[in-house]
Amino acid sequence: MELNLQGKNALVTGGATGLGREFVRSLVHEGVNVCFTYRSHPEEALALASELNSLGYGKVAAIQTDLGNSQEIEALFEKGLNTFGQFDILINNAAIWLSGKVTDISLEDWDRVMNVNLKSVFHLSQLFVNHCLIKQITGSVLNITSQAAFHGSTTGHSHYAASKAGLVAFSISLAREVANQGINVNNIAVGMMDTDMVRGNLEKNAQYYLNRIPVGRVASPSEIADIGVFLVSEKASYMTGATIDVTGGMLMR
Numbered sequence: 001m002e003l004n005l006q007g008k009n010a011l012v013t014g015g016a017t018g019l020g021r022e023f024v025r026s027l028v029h030e031g032v033n034v035c036f037t038y039r040s041h042p043e044e045a046l047a048l049a050s051e052l053n054s055l056g057y058g059k060v061a062a063i064q065t066d067l068g069n070s071q072e073i074e075a076l077f078e079k080g081l082n083t084f085g086q087f088d089i090l091i092n093n094a095a096i097w098l099s100g101k102v103t104d105i106s107l108e109d110w111d112r113v114m115n116v117n118l119k120s121v122f123h124l125s126q127l128f129v130n131h132c133l134i135k136q137i138t139g140s141v142l143n144i145t146s147q148a149a150f151h152g153s154t155t156g157h158s159h160y161a162a163s164k165a166g167l168v169a170f171s172i173s174l175a176r177e178v179a180n181q182g183i184n185v186n187n188i189a190v191g192m193m194d195t196d197m198v199r200g201n202l203e204k205n206a207q208y209y210l211n212r213i214p215v216g217r218v219a220s221p222s223e224i225a226d227i228g229v230f231l232v233s234e235k236a237s238y239m240t241g242a243t244i245d246v247t248g249g250m251l252m253r
Contacts, residue, residue, distance in 0.1 A: 003233035006031030009084040010232070011077075013037045013067060013124070014094025016045035018195035019144065022225035023091055024048065024060065030229060033058040035080040035087075037065040037094065059084070067094055067120040068112060077127045086135055089232045090128040092121040092143045095163075097197050101156050110159050117163035122170060125185075129178055138182035140232040143171050145187045145243065147251040155201070168243060175241035184240035186231050191247030193219045214249030 010027050014020035015036025021044075024036050034052075038045035045062040052060040061083050065076045080087065095117045098109050125141055132139040148157065149164035168187060175185035192198065192209050202209060202218065210216060224246050230236055231244065245251045 001235065003030055003230065003235055005229070005233050007033070008088040009033045009035070009086055010089035010091060011035050011037075011080055011087050011124070011128070012091045012093055013065075013120070014039075015062070016041040016048060018197060019190070019193060019221040019224055020091075020093040021048060022221040023093060023228060024052065026222070026225045026229045027089075028052045028055065028058045028060060030233075031058050032089070033060070033084055035061045035063060035084060037063055037067065037076060039064065039066055039094075068115040070119075070123060073120060073123050074127070077124070077131075081131070086137065087128060087131060088137065088139055090124060090139070090141045091228065091232065092124060092141070094120070095144065095160070095197075097157060097160050099156050100159070102158050105159055113159040113163050114166075117160065118166045118170070121167060125170075125174055129174070129183060132183055133181060138237075139184075140236075141171075141174070141183065141185040142228050142232050143167055143185070143187045144228075145171075145189050147189055147191050147245075147247045149189065150251060150253060155205075171243075172241045179240050184237060186236070186239055186241070187243040188224065188228050188231070189243050189245050189247060189251055190224055191219065191250040193221050193224060195221055212250055213247075214252075217248065219246070219248060 010032050012023050015024045016038035024034050027034050049060045049062040066072045145167045146164040148161040149168050153161040171187050
């Protein structure tokens with residue numbers, strides 16, 4: 001299927017590892033120029049950018065950014081525009097998954113999760129939408145939420161679940177505001193994926209997690225990324241405010 005993405009410019013957060021890395025790969029193979037952020041793993045980030053630039057499909061730039069810092073977010077957006085001229089796609093992928101029971105979570109950890117998982121999404125979405133309106137261009141926003149947004153956390157991650165639930169409501173609200181301006185906003189709800197963020201928990205509690213997944217296996221990031229790339233393409237231009245369930249049946253909504 002031709003997605004008509006060649007020559008588009010995308011900003012992807014958390015692109016050095018896991019699902020974000022697969023988003024970057026999938027987009028580049030569709031001919032998209034990609035600016036992606038990373039906070040840690042500089043070797044992986046720079047190696048990925050070098051590898052993909054060598055393919056000649058599209059230009060790739062990696063920018064180190066602390067998404068918990070509003071000034072760094074604004075600097076990121078400005079640097080990205082200086083490199084690419086405009087952004088047509090925003091994928092808010094980056095998130096942190098801290099552990100702690102409600103009785104033990106510190107206010108600092110709560111704020112840290114909310115700042116990275118929710119506030120940064122608002123800030124980047126605001127910058128992106130205003131950019132599209134000024135340029136008078138259409139755009140696509142894809143936000144990565146979780147089955148935990150609907151089921152809550154069962155393993156001591158209530159701050160993560162709360163941030164992802166907030167993301168769903170924010171995405172619907174934003175979609176309503178900008179639909180008539182040619183900007184669509186959608187979510188992917190993910191379940192358990194084989195990524196660095198959750199691999200430790202998967203190794204310790206493999207059977208527990210597998211028992212919760214009707215299809216009986218953990219997702220690979222690449223199969224989730226391919227669905228996301230479709231959602232930011234012209235083929236999905238009539239979709240907005242939607243949350244697509246890619247949880248292997250954990251969610252079923």
